[in-house]
Amino acid sequence: MDSNRGVPALELGSKVEVTREEVNGGTIVHVKFDQPETRNSLTLEMGLSFHRVMHALAGEHPLPRACILSGKNGVFSSGGDFQLLKGFAEKTPKENTEFMQSFYRLFLTVRHMPFPVLAAVNGHAIGAALAITLACDLRYFVPDAKYSLNFVRIGIHPGMGSSFLLKQIAGMMRAQELILTGRYFSGTEAEQMGICHGTFPADTIVEKVTEIAREIALGAPRAVRLAKRSLYEATDIENAIQLESHFQAETYQTQDFREALKAIEEKRTPTFKDE
Numbered sequence: 131m132d133s134n135r136g137v138p139a140l141e142l143g144s145k146v147e148v149t150r151e152e153v154n155g156g157t158i159v160h161v162k163f164d165q166p167e168t169r170n171s172l173t174l175e176m177g178l179s180f181h182r183v184m185h186a187l188a189g190e191h192p193l194p195r196a197c198i199l200s201g202k203n204g205v206f207s208s209g210g211d212f213q214l215l216k217g218f219a220e221k222t223p224k225e226n227t228e229f230m231q232s233f234y235r236l237f238l239t240v241r242h243m244p245f246p247v248l249a250a251v252n253g254h255a256i257g258a259a260l261a262i263t264l265a266c267d268l269r270y271f272v273p274d275a276k277y278s279l280n281f282v283r284i285g286i287h288p289g290m291g292s293s294f295l296l297k298q299i300a301g302m303m304r305a306q307e308l309i310l311t312g313r314y315f316s317g318t319e320a321e322q323m324g325i326c327h328g329t330f331p332a333d334t335i336v337e338k339v340t341e342i343a344r345e346i347a348l349g350a351p352r353a354v355r356l357a358k359r360s361l362y363e364a365t366d367i368e369n370a371i372q373l374e375s376h377f378q379a380e381t382y383q384t385q386d387f388r389e390a391l392k393a394i395e396e397k398r399t400p401t402f403k404d405e
Contacts (some may be wrong), residue, residue: 145163145164145165145173145175145176145179145180146161146162146163146164146176146179146180146183147160147161147162147164147202148160148161148162148183149162150194151340153195153343153344153347154195154344154347154348154401154402155401155402155403156192156194156195156347156351156402156404157192157194157195158194158195158196158197158198158340158343158344158347159187159194159196159197159198160197160198160200160336160340161180161183161184161197161198161199161200162199162200162201162202163176163180163199163200163201163202163206163207164201164202164203165203166202166203168208168211168212169203169205169207169208169254170201170202170203170205170206170207170208170259171207171208171209171210171211171212171214172207172209172210172211172214172237172258172259173211173213173214174214174233177233177236177237178236180236180237180239181235181236181237181239184197184239184240184243185239187243187245188243188244188245192351192403192404193244193245193351193355193404194245195245195343195346195347195351195354196245196246196247196248196343196346196347197243197245197246197247197248198247198248198249198250198336198339198340198343199240199247199248199249199250199262199263199266200249200250200251200252200335200336200339201251201252201253204252204253204332205252205253205254206249206251206252206253206254206255206259206263206275207254207255207256207259207262208254208256208259209255209256209257209258209259209260209280210257210258215284215286230289234289234290234291237258237262237265237290238262238265238290238291240262240265240266241265241266241362244355244358245351245354245355245358246267246268246343246346246354246358247266247267247268248266248267248268248269248270248339248342248343248346249262249263249266249268249269249270249339250270250335250336250338250339250340251263251269251270251271251272251275251277251317251326251335252272252332252335252336253272253275253332254275254276254277255271255275255277256276256277256278256280257278257279257280257281257284257289257290258289258290258292260277260278260279260292261279261288261289261290261291261292261295261296262290263326264291264292264295264296264299264325265291265295267358268327268339268342269325269326269327270326270327270328270329270330270335270338270339270342271317271320271321271325271326271328271329272317272329272330272331272332272335273316273317273318273329273330273331274316274317274318275316275317275332276314276315276316277314277315277316277317277320277325278308278312278313278314278315279292279296279308279309279312280312280313280314281309281312282309282310282311282312283312288309292309293305293309296308296309296325299324299325300323300324300325304323304324304325317329348399349402350381350384350386350387350390350400350402350404351386351402351404352380352381352384352386352404353381353386356377356380356381357377359373359377360373360374360377384405385403385405386400386402386403386404386405389401389402389403390402
């Protein structure tokens with residue numbers, strides 16, 4: 131299979147690297163930030179490349195079973211690009227507001243992907259870069275790497291959805307502490323605070339997270355996609371019941387459910403085809 135099937139040629143090798151792995155009749159996609167000259171800082175060029183890649187993946191048929199986001203060059207991302215930040219001081223509040231809203235959405239598209247996105251945060255992730263990982267469905271950090279939502283320490287209001295995302299994940303009290311101080315913390319502390327799902331050494335984290343993605347790929351693809359939607363869309367128990375009954379009824383009609391029933395009767399592992 132073409133390792134970059136469906137991904138626009140413009141983006142290949144341009145700030146974002148895309149590779150694929152065949153697994154259980156489907157595909158796991160690896161997307162890596164690749165801007166060595168600025169330690170994978172978040173530029174407009176990178177954001178446009180990233181958004182186009184993710185948009186292309188979301189339009190594939192069949193869809194990827196999962197996507198893993200990481201960084202090349204020994205770091206996940208150093209955060210907002212310094213030259214980009216300098217330019218904001220010369221623009222009007224209206225110009226900056228319009229730009230930032232569009233800029234955030236280029237990266238936060240991960241939350242809306244119709245497949246799970248796992249962040250293998252294989253090095254430091256600062257400011258907006260850390261916020262992007264909070265928008266992913268699962269995130270894993272390196273024990274001794276540095277993490278921070280350091281916005282207030284560089285004189286600006288928090289961004290990239292961080293004031294919502296951190297509160298949603300770790301609660302108001304933890305969000306208040308980390309956002310108002312902008313302090314740095316390790317991956318080990320992040321795990322203790324419930325900000326990441328686990329930690330792995332830098333030299334193995336991508337492979338370890340790939341193993342988790344393979345576990346996800348064992349499930350029926352449509353069931354996994356709909357489960358992701360329920361986790362974010364359910365607002366209370368009654369709403370959850372409505373969503374679950376609707377989505378479960380939908381999956382009862384799939385060939386994958388029939389395959390699961392047959393596999394149970396035959397005492398074997400089902401082979402799902404997203405049908």
